[in-house]
Amino acid sequence: MKKRIVVDWSLRLAVFIAAVGLWELFVSTSQNFLLPRFTDVARGFFHLLFSEARFWEALYISNQALILGFAISVVIGIPLGLLAGRFRWMDRLLNPYVGVLLTMPVAPLIPIVIIALGLGIAARVFIVVLFAFVFITVNTRAGVRGVEASLIEMAKSFGASEGQIWRRIVIPGAMPAIFAGMRIGLGRAITGMVMVELILVASGLGRLLLEFSGRMQSDLVFATVLAVIIEALALLAGMQALEKRITRWAPDISIG
Amino acid sequence: MKQETVAKAAGNSSPARPVDRLWVLRRFTRENAPEVLALLAGAALWEVLGWSLGLQWLPPFSKVMEALAQFVASGVIVANLGSSLQGLIVGFSLALILGLFLGSLMGRYRPVEKALDIYVHAFFVCPSIVFAPIFFAIFGLSDAARIAIVVVYAMFVIVINTATAIRTVDPSLVEMARSFGCGEAQIFRRILLPASLPLVFAGIRLGVGRAVKGMINGEMLIAFVGLGALAQRYGAQFDAAKVFAVAMVVLVIGLVSNSLVQILENRLTRWTE
């Protein structure tokens, strides 16, 4: 077993080294002098972390929208999903809109949100919510629907009230799906945050990226992107760990 | 033995259905009445609010339809739609080829899977739009950048689904093939390929949806051609009706491409339960 882990990680390391090697090769043979080397990016990354206060400022501003937006998405998304799961008519009513929001790219609507809410934090939060809440709703609904009818029947046979059924059967039963929905919603919220930063470029990380690329500091552009990727992966890994903890008993049925 | 066959034959008879378009439409509306009503109600509400509230960002539904009609009539849509679709098709094809190839390798050979899984997962999970600045730096303001974004958006969901599809092929089918003397290549062609088709198609369908998003997101960022550029331009002009109209065109593209894949999928996987 241990041997297998060592082998696996050696393979992954080998791939990483090969990729970095190819990168260096590509950069050194390319005419494009804007292309940074791996070492430049690494150096730029540490520069951002330790010598660039504006990076942390930008991170803070951008994440404000993320945290607020995600929180609102959860507060809106879960109750909607619970209702849609429980009441058939509500489900059928919401269904086409949910379908549209799931498949339609939100990005083209960003200019409209800007017209409505300006360039401030309200617009950014709204866009994050738009990106995220549908996925939370859809998974929550699936979770409620997925609770075995026989369990609810069983509870009724013991005389449980509607409230008790919700509290003791439906919500615990739907938990895995709700958490899966939140994990996917978080990913979408991060996408929304980044999307709006890059399109609006008025504040936060987007503004930073614009500045760096304007000054031809492509190593810092790459480094900033790297930072975003790391943040996204870290947040999602954290969410997944939480999810695994709370839902040890369940199989994987997530949507998105 | 006779009873068995009779019973089975009876259960499997499918009555001949008249291919009557009107009939199909009527059945569709009857079965989906609540959903259709909900959409119509929404459109009506949009119309009312648009007129009564007079907000700059909420034009009445009819105005949006007007803008849409204008697009089609004036030909504005054609040029931009053309470049958008070009980027979409090239990008998606590339993503398909790369995704199927990589996914097959990962599904079939464990060392490949273990070597690449964390990277594929990382790419799949993080917001694909972050690669836009990188492609912009590499390719500049060009088609290559837009296409690269579509590839990154669509490829990884195809890789993951293909790998899972091949990995979860019923092992007894593979064993059966080996018992008849099949070599590696034969097993791949005769068993793995057809057996993995349903899940692979699921990946392709998801991939198409992602590709459309990649197309529009990429264009909004690297906004020099295509529908994304249009949306940005009209947004800058504060013309909400036109922006909504563009969004609807994108929605239609997404629905049409999804349906196309679905039709192909249904045809090729008629044998599934």
Next chain:
Amino acid sequence: MIKVRALSKEFDMRDNGAGVLALSDIDFEVHDNEFVTIIGPSGCGKTTLLRIIAGLIPYDQGEVAIDGRAITGPGPERAVVFQNFALMPWADVLANITFGLEVRGTPPNECRDKARDLIRLVGLEGFEKRLPKELSGGMQQRVGLARALAVNPQILLMDEPFGALDEQTRRLLQEQLLQLWEEQRKTVVFVTHSMDEAVMLGDRVMLMTPRPGRVKEMIDVPLQRPRSPQVEKSTAFVEIKEYLWENLRAMQVGES
């Protein structure tokens, strides 16, 4: 003629590196045109043994020889019938039956002719174009049998072929198998859980004990051929069956 001498097979268990001895010191012979059934409690390795003879899994010690030659993998003289049918769900009955022939490069006309003969033989006329999902379990297994017979093997290896079927279908298929076997007396090794089946079908019954799998005894079944369903009521049948059950029961009770 199948000769198995001092056969051992060990499986690696991943977690602690220790192995599980599935088969130990297996010794027996199957003569040409003989029908041998193998029976034993769960975990006695009978399916493993069959798969080794089929050449699907390697063995650790000992020797498995067919007509004097040690086996190194699957071969044209052997064909397997699987418990869960192993039919390709995307291919129709005809295509499933011709699979083995196609793989060996038989020209399509010959394949089709052979397949049609076999379809008639197993009683599936009219179902050539049907997909497996449209067939009952019994019909699917008849396709599996036809497929095995299509390659004209000397030896038929059957791994609990009727185990997934209901009792009525099972009995019908047993009768049909016996009929077929009377016409073409192939060498058959038939693994089963069912004592009725073991005695009804076999010339000899091989009784195995579990953990590790060993051959306890080879029991002759001196009942007249061709076997009819009536034979179940004969004294000899009942005696042999009782003997089997006494032994099997002792093995199971010893377990718990």
